[in-house]
Amino acid sequence: MKALTSASIAHQPLALVNARLIDPAEETETLGGVLIIDGQIRDLGASVVPANLPPYARVVDCAGDCVAPGLIDMRAFVGEPGAEHRETIATATAAAAAGGVTTILARPDTNPPVDEAAVVDFLLRRARDTGRVRVLPSAALTRGLEGEEIAEIGLLQQAGAVAFTDGARSIRNARTLRRAMDYAKDFDALIIHYAEDRDLAAEGVMNEGEYASRLGLAGVPREAEAIILDRDLRLVNLTGARYHAALVTTTLSLDIIAKAKAAGLPVTCATSINHLTLNENDIGDYRTFLKLAPPLRREDERRALVGALACGLIDVIVSDHNPQDVETKRLPFAEAEDGAIGLETMLSAGLRLVSAGDLSLPRLLAAMTTRPAEILGLPQGRLKIGAPADLIRFDPDEPYVVDPAKLHSRCKNTPFDEARMEGKVKLTLVSGEIVFGIG
Amino acid sequence: MGLSAETDQTYVTRPLRSCKTRRMPSLPRDLKFPHRHLLGIEGLSPLDIAALLDLSEEAIEVSRQVEKKRSTLRGRTLINLFFEASTRTQSSFELAGKRLGADVMNMSVATSSVKKGETLVDTAMTLNAMRPDIIVVRHAQAGAVHLLAKKVDCSVVNAGDGAHEHPTQALLDALTIRRNKGCVSGLVVAICGDILHSRVARSNILLLSALGARVRAVGPSTLLPAGIERMGVEVYRDMRGGLDGADIVMMLRLQRERMQGGFIPSAKEYFRFFGLDEEKLRFAKPDALVMHPGPMNRGVEIDSSVADGAQSRIREQVEMGVAVRMAVLEALAQHLPNG
Numbered sequence: 001m002k003a004l005t006s007a008s009i010a011h012q013p014l015a016l017v018n019a020r021l022i023d024p025a026e027e028t029e030t031l032g033g034v035l036i037i038d039g040q041i042r043d044l045g046a047s048v049v050p051a052n053l054p055p056y057a058r059v060v061d062c063a064g065d066c067v068a069p070g071l072i073d074m075r076a077f078v079g080e081p082g083a084e085h086r087e088t089i090a091t092a093t094a095a096a097a098a099g100g101v102t103t104i105l106a107r108p109d110t111n112p113p114v115d116e117a118a119v120v121d122f123l124l125r126r127a128r129d130t131g132r133v134r135v136l137p138s139a140a141l142t143r144g145l146e147g148e149e150i151a152e153i154g155l156l157q158q159a160g161a162v163a164f165t166d167g168a169r170s171i172r173n174a175r176t177l178r179r180a181m182d183y184a185k186d187f188d189a190l191i192i193h194y195a196e197d198r199d200l201a202a203e204g205v206m207n208e209g210e211y212a213s214r215l216g217l218a219g220v221p222r223e224a225e226a227i228i229l230d231r232d233l234r235l236v237n238l239t240g241a242r243y244h245a246a247l248v249t250t251t252l253s254l255d256i257i258a259k260a261k262a263a264g265l266p267v268t269c270a271t272s273i274n275h276l277t278l279n280e281n282d283i284g285d286y287r288t289f290l291k292l293a294p295p296l297r298r299e300d301e302r303r304a305l306v307g308a309l310a311c312g313l314i315d316v317i318v319s320d321h322n323p324q325d326v327e328t329k330r331l332p333f334a335e336a337e338d339g340a341i342g343l344e345t346m347l348s349a350g351l352r353l354v355s356a357g358d359l360s361l362p363r364l365l366a367a368m369t370t371r372p373a374e375i376l377g378l379p380q381g382r383l384k385i386g387a388p389a390d391l392i393r394f395d396p397d398e399p400y401v402v403d404p405a406k407l408h409s410r411c412k413n414t415p416f417d418e419a420r421m422e423g424k425v426k427l428t429l430v431s432g433e434i435v436f437g438i439g
Numbered sequence: 440m441g442l443s444a445e446t447d448q449t450y451v452t453r454p455l456r457s458c459k460t461r462r463m464p465s466l467p468r469d470l471k472f473p474h475r476h477l478l479g480i481e482g483l484s485p486l487d488i489a490a491l492l493d494l495s496e497e498a499i500e501v502s503r504q505v506e507k508k509r510s511t512l513r514g515r516t517l518i519n520l521f522f523e524a525s526t527r528t529q530s531s532f533e534l535a536g537k538r539l540g541a542d543v544m545n546m547s548v549a550t551s552s553v554k555k556g557e558t559l560v561d562t563a564m565t566l567n568a569m570r571p572d573i574i575v576v577r578h579a580q581a582g583a584v585h586l587l588a589k590k591v592d593c594s595v596v597n598a599g600d601g602a603h604e605h606p607t608q609a610l611l612d613a614l615t616i617r618r619n620k621g622c623v624s625g626l627v628v629a630i631c632g633d634i635l636h637s638r639v640a641r642s643n644i645l646l647l648s649a650l651g652a653r654v655r656a657v658g659p660s661t662l663l664p665a666g667i668e669r670m671g672v673e674v675y676r677d678m679r680g681g682l683d684g685a686d687i688v689m690m691l692r693l694q695r696e697r698m699q700g701g702f703i704p705s706a707k708e709y710f711r712f713f714g715l716d717e718e719k720l721r722f723a724k725p726d727a728l729v730m731h732p733g734p735m736n737r738g739v740e741i742d743s744s745v746a747d748g749a750q751s752r753i754r755e756q757v758e759m760g761v762a763v764r765m766a767v768l769e770a771l772a773q774h775l776p777n778g
Contacts, residue, residue, distance in 0.1 A: 143704070150661075152704040154712050179702060182660035186676040239660070 013037045013054050014432055014439070016393060019062035021045070023383040024069065024366035034067060036389040039431035044385055060427070060439050062393050068365050069381045070102025070133070070390035070428060072372035074163075074192070074270055075246060075318035076343060078104065078135060079410070080126055081119065082111025087323040087410045089123075092343065093132040095408035097436035099344035100425040101319070102390035103134040103372075103380060108145070109167030115140035115151045117159035124160050132435040133428070134390070136376070138163040141180050141191060147171040150180050153189050162376055165192035165246065168293065168338075170228055172198060174235065181241035190375065194246040195228035195253070196294065205334045207280045207295040215286065217333060220295050226252035233260040236267055244375060245269035247320065249294045251304045258313055268375050270316035271305050273346040276353060278302070278415060288329045288336035289413045292320070309367060310359040315375065317367040319346040323411030341409045345416050351396050351423035361396065389432035396423040472770035476588050476595045479604035480645040488613070488646060494766035495614050495759070502538065502761055511769050512541035515572040519545045520562075520587075521598070522578040527733060527757060528598050528607070532575045535764035539772075541572070559583055563590040572775050573768060576600075581638075594771040602636050607767055608732050609642035611759040613650060615752050616687055618759075619728055624651030629681050629723070630672075631657040632691035632713060632740050635664050635702070639732045640691060644670055657681030658713060661702045678713055682722035689730045690715050690741050706739045716742035720750065728752050 017033035021044070033048030034041055035057070050059055073096070079087030096104055106123060108114035114123065120137045127135035139161035143149040153164055164184060171177045171193065184191050201224040206212045208219025229245060233256060236243045248257060248269045260267045274292055279299045283290045290296060308314045322339025329336050342349075350364045373381030380390040402419050404412035427437035472490065474482070501507060517536040521529050529545065536543040548562070559578070563586075566574060573594045576584045581601030588595040599605040616623055628647050634640045634656050647654050648671050656667050657675045668674045675681030682688060693709065703709045710716075715729065729741075729751045737743045746753060 149701065150704045152708040154704070155708050179661050183703070186660050 011038065013042075013057035014429075015048060015050075015053050015057050015059045016062050016067050016391065016427075017048060017050055017059055019065060019067040019393065021383060022066050022068040022362055022365055024362050024370045025382055025384070027360065027362040027366065029362065034383075034389070034391060036391075036429070036432040039389055039433070041383070041385055041387050041389050041391075044383065058439065060393075065393050065395045065426060066361070067391055067393050069369040069383050069387075070392050070430065071100050071347060071368040072103040072105075072376070072378065072381050073101045073319045073321065073343060073346070073368075074105045074244075074316055074372050074376070075272070076104045076106060076321035077109075077323065077339075078106045079323065080110065081122060085410075086325055088130070089126050089135055090130040090132075091408060091410040092321070092323075093127075093130075093135060095321075095341070095344040097132045097428045097430075098408050098425060100347045100392040100394060100428055101133060101343050102392070102428060102430045102435075103136060103378065104343070105136050105138050105163060105376065107167040108138050108140045108165060109169065113140050113145045114138070114161070115143055115145070115156070117152070117155045120156055120159035120161050133430050134380075136162045138165050138192065140164070141166050141184075141193070142171065142176060145169050147173055147176055149176070150183050153180075153184055154187055157187055157189055163190040163192050163244070166194070168194060170194050170196040170198060174231055177232065178235050178239060181235055181239035181243070185239055185241040188242065190242045190244060192244045192246050193232055195225050195232060195248075197224040197227045200224040200227065203334075205291065205295070206283060207297050209280070209298065211280050211283075215283070215333075222250040222252050222297070222301075225250055225294055226256060229253050230256050233257075233265060233267060236260065236265050237263070240266065242266045243268075244316075247272055247275070247294060247318070248314065249275045249297050249305065250301055254304060254308050254313060261313070268315040268371075270318045271309070271314050272318050272320035273342055273349045274320060274340055274415060275302065276305055276309065276317065277349045282415070286333040287415075288331065288333055289340055289417060290415045291333060291336050291338055292340060293338040306353055306358045310363060315367065315371045317346070317350060317364075319343050321409075323409050324413045325411050329413050340413055340415045341407070341411055342414070344407050344409065345402060345414060345421065347394065347425060348400075348421035348423045349416060352421075354396065355422060389429055391429045392425055393427035393437070394423055394425045398422065398424045400424050472773055475771070475774045476597075477606055477767055477771065478585055478588060478595065478597045480606045480609050480642045480649070481604070483606075483646075483649070485649050488610070488649060491610055491763070491766050491770060492614050492617060494769060495610070495762045498762035498765035498769070499759070501765070502758070507538050508540060509538060510540045511772055512536065512539040512572070515541045515772070515775065516570070517541040517543045517768070518566060518571045518574045519543065519598075520548065520566065520574055520576045521546070522548050522576075522583070523599070525577055525598070527760060528577065531757075531760040532596075532598060532764050534761050535768055536573075538761075539765055539768055541768070544571075559587060560590050563587045567591040567593070573771060594774060596767060596771070599638050602638050602641070604642045605638040606642050606646075607760070607763055608639045609646040610767070611756055611763040612643055612689065612730060612732070613646055614759045614763055615730065615756050616647075616728070619752060620686065623647060626652045626686040627655065627684055628652045628687040628689060629655045629657050629675075629685040630689045630691065631678065631681060631715065633662045633693050633697065633702075634658050634667065634691065635662045636694065636697065637691045643689065644672055648672070655681050655685070659703060678715075678719045679722050682719060682727075685723040685727055687728050687730060688715060688720065688723050692732065692734065693736055693740050695736070706736075710739055714738070714740055714742060715745050717744055717748075720745055726750075730756055733757070
């Protein structure tokens with residue numbers, strides 16, 4: 001990480017004072033400060049005031065803004081290797097830093113895919129040399145993401161892959177997935193799976209129902225997600241593998257997850273910020289920036305997702321950052337690529353739910369920090385003494401309008417194009433070093 | 440199981456060397472093996488097993504003489520009926536039969552031409568009409584040898600049926616262990632690799648457990664059969680734990696077609712985590728023995744330095760193979776008509 005190499009800063013204590021400290025793990029808010037030494041949180045709370053600080057500490061007065069752990073995004077496409085025209089680690093991490101995301105779990109469905117230790121190595125080196133925030137590689141669960149043969153999970157894990165997933169692809173063959181789960185369990189490897197019955201989803205391009213019919217677009221039934229999720233969790237029950245559902249978007253899925261969790265299976269799940277804050281009607285007159293996979297659902301489904309998040313049934317919120325260039329989006333709806341960028345706007349979009357009174361700020365942040373950290377086994381994502389000082393400062397009420405031209409991502413396919421948002425990140429720290437904003 | 444225990448026969452047994460925990464009772468010198476067929480280890484008592492091992496010791500001595508011929512099976516006909524290709528098992532049965540004076544006929548049947556049960560039975564009936572005395576059968580399907588045994592009048596020896604049993608391999612492994620370690624009882628035996636598809640593993644689990652060894656099954660979950668822990672073995676999914684304190688490290692062959700993707704990611708990854716190299720062998724006891732039923736995939740399940748190293752008994756296993764098969768044929772010969 002280029003921005004982190006400046007040794008002179010590394011050893012200078014940094015203090016964020018006069019802040020609203022949000023602890024997502026404890027779901028608490030306190031007034032006080034954070035003292036950072038050697039990249040770690042050294043002290044925390046009401047006692048961290050300028051008078052108590054070491055003499056050479058650099059002090060940032062947060063003027064009552066929130067300070068929280070940096071976000072951990074479990075699903076983002078960073079473009080490298082192979083799709084540098086859509087995104088690079090440099091641009092993705094610039095967007096992340098501006099959006100308060102300090103750790104990105106990169107999708108492995110690149111070109112070549114991350115199914116060999118050498119590609120994991122490459123990503124880690126690129127992240128070190130060009131990334132502003134932490135980039136963790138996930139690796140393919142099956143060789144070539146083809147859903148047939150188990151990838152070299154042991155060797156990939158040793159190289160540094162922290163999770164195993166076929167990215168946007170769903171494994172069709174239950175026997176392959178079962179063996180992959182059996183094998184992954186021996187290595188205590190986390191499987192992240194995108195549940196979609198490809199045969200049932202077929203040519204569908206948006207949520208099946210009245211709205212799709214009015215638009216004359218082929219629909220994807222909710223069952224396409226639920227059938228595979230149900231199959232997967234039965235296999236989890238059989239194998240005992242650690243399983244994380246990459247994206248759940250329907251009440252059918254929530255029922256399945258609830259049952260599995262009640263049975264004590266090692267299952268967690270995520271939904272995307274898009275599915276929490278948008279519905280199928282936002283597609284309007286064929287806005288391709290809202291063409292997503294899985295598709296945006298009906299408003300009642302969205303509300304159910306928010307409810308599931310509030311009660312902890314949904315563990316994680318992801319950006320599902322998926323940069324697509326103009327050539328693949330400026331097409332008739334059905335022909336356009338799926339995906340939206342989201343790293344830079346996920347916090348602001350999530351804050352909409354807080355200001356609507358749907359859930360508390362700490363709960364929102366827990367799904368973007370502490371829970372992903374727990375699932376991935378990371379030390380960051382927590383506001384506690386000894387944790388890495390991956391922190392953000394933001395004013396949850398500061399209004400702004402999303403200007404695509406100013407977004408850092410190489411592609412501008414944001415569904416929040418020109419949207420009015422509240423809550424801008426003012427400062428992002430990774431290991432105590434400023435990677436965005438002015439200290 | 441098709442094993443017919445006919446009488447409560449007693450055995451003669453050679454004095455076992457320095458076996459502290461399980462001493463065989465001294466028995467009359469008139470060995471009688473109470474089974475007409477050898478279809479598996481299942482159904483054999485510890486006494487049956489010990490008797491066969493003792494008989495094998497005698498066969499070793501015969502095989503080490505210049506004059507290797509005996510007349511136990513003179514005039515008898517032995518048919519080697521192999522539906523699956525085999526080098527060492529088939530040739531060692533052939534040698535064993537010849538050293539005991541039998542006429543040996545080798546029949547290698549292409550698997551493709553005999554796939555259906557009916558055809559197998561027809562083959563059995565045809566052979567039976569030729570009045571053989573012993574048929575040695577290998578077949579790709581579990582239970583095929585048992586089916587054949589029901590249809591013929593002669594003795595049948597299982598030389599491997601699918602992923603079920605390979606009793607003579609287990610006997611030769613036990614013989615190798617007993618000769619090197621003095622006894623089998625109390626030893627920790629780690630059977631490593633593709634347990635799922637291995638008839639050698641199943642027969643060894645039964646036999647070595649029966650003789651009082653602590654047997655471990657070591658392999659990735661994808662190569663361990665469901666419910667294996669209920670067969671009386673300790674299950675390990677990593678070599679460090681599985682080999683820790685082992686007296687015997689028994690490696691299994693990984694079939695080439697299973698190396699990529701289906702059960703394990705690749706031969707490279709398999710060798711890294713489950714291939715026996717010097718580093719992993721150090722987890723076992725310093726005097727641990729390395730065994731392999733052959734044929735080996737060097738660099739996949741076993742490193743050459745270990746396969747050819749001082750702790751390896753792999754070549755000795757081959758020698759024991761002939762002796763054990765002589766012992767088995769001799770034991771069964773007691774039940775042959777006019778025997």
